[in-house]
Amino acid sequence: MSPMMKNSFPALCLFGVLTVLQYPSTLCDCRMPPSIAHGSHKDVSPFLSFKTEVQYKCDSGYVLVGNAKITCSHSQWSSPAPQCKALCLKPQINKGKLSVNKDQYVEAEDVTVQCSPGYGVTGLQTITCSENRTWYPEVPKCKWKVPEGCDQVLAGRNLMQCLPNPQDVKMALELYKLSLEIKQLEYI
Known part of the structure; x- marks a missing residue:
């Protein structure tokens, strides 16, 4: 070993020990925490912990589905990363109502439009809350239908x-x- 290596070895060893003491979660062999669409995560590992803890949150207009906090220990995450699902606002339908009446609906949730008596649905009757926070297909309308012979x-x-x-x-x-x-x- 060269004299320069001998002089730097204690410093490297000390730096490594300090790193492990300051960031013990680096001993956890988990890869980077999984990223999620429409959300973010941050490391919330306790000081001097040998586990990595990650906290997830969703962007505005999205709701978290799954565990908000996941932990890495023994090179494995405690559960899959959560998902951020879109929220769709209740569509306003003149002369009609929805099969499920709420203020907000979660992505992939279906609702059926039901028109008042004497009115018929123009468009598809069942709509779905989509990932971009809109209804698919377009929200139908309830139009007055003329009874036959009238x-x-x-x-x-x-x-x-x-x-x-x-x-x-x-x-x-x-x-x-x-x-x-x-x-x-x-x-x-």
Whole structure:
């Protein structure tokens, strides 16, 4: 051994002992803690501990699913890393409701849209909270459906919404009724 090595060996040995005393978790042979999408982790190992402890947290708009803290001992993690799942806000559906009524839904959760009587779903009835915090497919709408054979009622309803006073509505309905009677006479 060279004289320079002999002089530096005690310093290296002392540095190694100090490192182990200061960071005993370096003795744990676990690889880097697993990273997670939409979240982060930090080392929360106690001082002079021979275990590595990692604490996970999620970004805003995501919720932690699994153990928030995992520990490494004997070269193994105590459990898999948790996941950060997206949160979707409750969709607003005019003239309809959801099969599960909550303020927020977790990623991959399905809900079914149910329309009020007389209204039908336009679009797919079942939607899913997706990873990017939106509903997939697009949130459907509830639209009034005209019962079969009620076209005249629909036309009369639209007419009533356009006219300013009841007398005009009455006159328009009388004219509409007269036009329907004329159409029937043409078929005879």
